[in-house]
Amino acid sequence: MKRLHPACRLLSCSLQVTRMPAMKHASFLQRFLLLLFGLIITTLASSDDQFLFSGFNQSSLTLDGCAVVTDAGLLDLSNGTTALNGHAFYPTPLQFRKSPGGKVQSFSVNVVFSIFIAYQDLRAGGMAFFIAPATNFSDAQGAKYFGLLNEKNNGNTRNHIFMVELDTFKHVELQDIDDNHIGIDINSVISLESNTSGFYEDEGGAFKSMMLNGNEAMQLWVDYNESDTQIKVTLAPINLPKPSRPLLSATYDLSTVLSGSASYIGFSSVSTLINTRQYVMGWSFGMNQPAPSIDISKLPKLPFVGPKAQSKLLMIVLPIATATLILSMGTLVTLVVRRRLKYAEVREDWEGEFGPHRFSYKDLFHATGGFKNKHLLGEGGFGKVYKGVLPLSSVEIAVKRMSHESRQGMKEFVTEVVSIGRLRHRNVVQLLGYCRRKSELFLVYNYMPNGSLDKYLHCEDHRGILNWGQRFRIIKGIATGLLYLHEKWEKIIIHRDIKASNVLLDGEMNGRLGDFGLARLYDHGTDAQTTHMVGTKGYLAPELLRTGKASPLTDVFAFGMFLLEVACGQKPVKINAEGNEVFLVDWVLEHWNNEALIKTVDTRLQCDFSIDEACLVLKLGLLCLHPFPSSRPRMREVKQYLDGDMPLPELRKTELSVNMAALVKSNGPNLVIMSYPQITSSFCMISGLSGGR
Template sequence: MSSSSVLPIHKKLLSISLCVCVILAIGVKVDGSAGTTAADQFVYSGFSGADVTLDGAAAVTPSGLLELTNGTLRQKAHAIHPAPLRFREPRNGTASARSFSTSFVFGILCPDPDACGHGIVLFVAPGSYDLSAAFPSQYIGLVNATTNGDKGDHLFGVELDTDQNNEFRDIDGNHVGIDVDGLVSVSSASAGYYDDRGGGVFRNLTLASGEATQVWVDYDGDRKQIDVTMAPLKMAKPSRPLLSTAYDLSTVLTDVACVGFSSATGSFNSRHYVLGWSFAMDGPAPAIDISKLPRLPRFGPKHRAKLAEIVPPVATAGFILAVGAIAVLLVRRRLRYTELREDWEVEFGPHRFSYKDLFNATEGFRNKNLLGVGGFGRVYKGVLPVSKTEIAVKKVSHDSKQGVKEFIAEVVSIGRLQHRNLVHLLGYCRRKGELLLVYEYMSNGSLDKHLYDASDDVPILDWDKRFMIIKGIAAGLLYLHEEWEKVIIHRDIKASNVLLDKDMDGRLGDFGLARLYDHGANPHTTHVVGTIGYLAPELGRTSKATPLTDVFAFGVFILEVTCGQRPIKQTSNGNQLLLVDWVVDHWHKGSLTDTVDARLHGRYNIGEAYLVLKIGLLCSHPLSSMRPSMHQVMKYLNGDMPPPELNPTLQNFETLALMQNEGFDSYIMSYPSSVATMTTMSNVLGEVIT
């Protein structure tokens, strides 16, 4: 049987792959290089002619490699043994998981092992499990943000993860983990093995080394024990496993389930391969014939025999591109924006949309599709003609003083960011004087609408959703400040820049004012920009945005969401009062929880409300040195660390807040000034905070 006989499944039919697995006859045999085995075991020594169910990017190469991903970004792939296996049997009146053993040989290739994709998972899942909703990112093509951790999934897996994700509490970016119903491992260890030849000493292995490595997974149904062992190819199985965990899989696995592999690349160039695979119930897995395994490919120049096939089309394409580039340059001389550089687009730019597609998607940018008007442009809803994907298109205003600069900053900042609490930038377009950004559409609009819109068609946000949104935006800011390759300071955190997706999860957007710098470097002094009410007091003196100025704005944001009040309140006598000062006043009076949004009618968790109000005041502390980092904030919100007691220096907050009226660019002030700027007072304040 040739490699063309491998069963391919279209990406839109991902959910069918496991269902097909359930209805196939249990007596399916494995032919060719896989040999012939009983229904409860199989072995693939190479995959040429193997009857394996594939979907997504998965394919079998002519040499017999099971290629899960081929280096394309944001890919997911699955390869599943087509015959279902019975994993549970009646024992002492209950259904108990049977013992099983599996072994496989894998290889992961990355140009840079420190910037690799998201690894491979060997999984066992019910035939009804739907893989189509899984994300091709840190969720490794197996789950998504909603299904991760759902006990109803009945998933068991062993992950070989080449990326560290704090949301899954990963120990490092090169680890092996035992997963149950999600990617938060019940047990994990850095990749490696205990060398019997060296007296049992532990030796590290790099998962993305490009070398073939063998893994053994054994479950003892009597002892309820899971063992995971690994070693370089051609080395005997070490006597001591890398991981050994007591866990009763009878509570996880269904009676009949399927076994397979899942993988994803995310935002990095990587390739995932399986060279051989064996499995057996109630006994050791059959030995893989190492001599029959195909070789892993190598990154680098192609074989000389391929050059004759590659050079002519490349040369032709290069000639066409050169002619096209010359034509474009000649035309661009007559255009208004010929001075714009194109180098940054090659380095940072995501997918570029055609203006025609965006024009048609928004019905010519008609007013009926207008979602809102911001400081730097209008936002329209659209539907792409071919894919039918809903999008939001932002057109930067022509009269914006920094329109082009802010447009480029936004593309560079978020074009490569991948986090579930950040609005995803899909692409961009430039045409004559028009600058357009294309985002994924957030069906529930901006958060401020849900906080302040009194209309009947916008329900009041309940407490659970507010708490979830606060935690989500905190996670997004932690990613920007500490977890991405550069430090990103957002500089405009507020409720109107938080969008809600179809699940009412909060996504931080609008990076038009964002600034980037390297970890460990100092941010540069710049113009003070942002929104009055969210600006940290020290900005009026230093004009230097830092992560702690973002923390200040996040503190105000927490109070805004919890209290249902805008950052600047209108008092009954017509004066203006900062929301932070109002909450501090209640703190002094011992009535802090009285500030919680009255529209909740007392239906909220008092402990959580007190916690977030306390965190809000800590984050919006007038002294930047007293504010927590976002890493600490996440520990407070997750209950991993109690927040410190509020500092008495908060008594000075109202006075220090006067600095927000000194030195700020007038065009970005969303609220009128509440007090006049006083030079003598600012001098006193400078002494207080230094």
């Protein structure tokens, strides 16, 4: 809505001047009216705009995707969906410039909002306020791109988008500071400035943090000053006035960002696997003036979250039913005891600190349909994996069910499970938490719809054939994930069980490293202390068999066998017609020595692959399988080889024979042969590989 501009009142005064005698003042009036007319035209062109919404029942907002207005008048940006983005726009574009080519004018925004999430200990969802040149975001992606951008145009100056993100998920690759922050974004979801959500008290200036997804209403102010190009963002609880000190500020000329004279303003939501609701209760805007204050008492109420009120009828009937309850007590106690035994869990005092990462057995039992075989995804030496759907949030999960015989070391194991649960990487399956019941341990992961990689490599009648492009992308993805585990996270993580069956494929056939049930972690700059040898035959490094001590280089060894397995489409160890074990590395080394390495590539590809990429993968696999750890490359170098940023070292046929002789001399021939017969025999018989660095 618009108010009467002061220039109009000035025009009214000028009309009174025209009543003066015409002959006496004609010349003066002509000059005065011409000047006044020009002033009015110039001033009206920059007339102030403002609007105020206290609820949205009678509003004419433009809605897109899953955004709706509820019967109570709330703007619901997600509507409880998990697959669509939601947008809500002010119906007409606003004139942010006084004239074409002019500077963007000062403006102010006030929003009352709330983010609801079914599991407050999990982090998902979020929303954004934005200014954009158009209302079509059909190419935008959800999740980390807030339904406004995508992987290709993120950071493109032609986006002409200004955004304030309310982010409740930490994306490491986008340089997010935490999983509860507000950011100022210019044409990109990598924030220009960001800060943990909260506000500064006017008295004393102390910082008070606030949870964005705390299921509570709060206020947001966004202010832009034309003269000094200052952007200020302020947050506060709904019952407090606007703090004098903003949460964050940045200096940026929005005249270089917003295109044209007019732009659209609105909100967007983020699609997520976890049921999240983003509500807007009130919204005001002012151009060249503060946004109108929002009267909290006139806003629609948020949905009630909490226990239902006790029935008054029950309070009346309860005394009357006392006699009946006494007679039923025996049966009731029996039923309760049986029910508790059915869902009984192992809980100890020290587990209290891990509460948010612990799932109840009851939830997992119902999610998997009682762990019925029809929900079974797979079975291995360490347990069975079931598909499930969490009852409250409808999130699809994978539950690994394992047995443990001893309580010794369980606290240490759970501590590491919880630590690993904080991993966030696109090539790592997220570990959501755990549960303990009697002699069983349950690990809960995000569900990967396309299953494990080994089903595509070794079960022709069960899955489709992966083409070479898909295989090479999966290899590079797993290498990126291992580099993150070994070097880029806050601790060093040794996976200890890298193999094709532990590589899971998401909906877009991207490889994700999963099953961290055997993983161990330790601080950077220290050595791993594990001495208990675990893993899978065919993937175990020689030094691991001798000493039982795992390290990042034992993961590199297993990754080398993984490379051969993906390229050749064969298992590391198989039984031939005579009942003898045949090792894949023997076969590849023999072909390499006979200069026929390319013949080892999976024949099901029917020669439809890149010869250079296939040779790179096979040779890199052999280099990672070097029996001496110091001669293997680290994952940083492996990633550089795969990306073509560094040439692969030449393979030499003399060095390894000398190294293997020294290994036999120092450790005894029997120990070496028992530790890794296929590596010892093949490398000693044929040749050696140069070091990785």
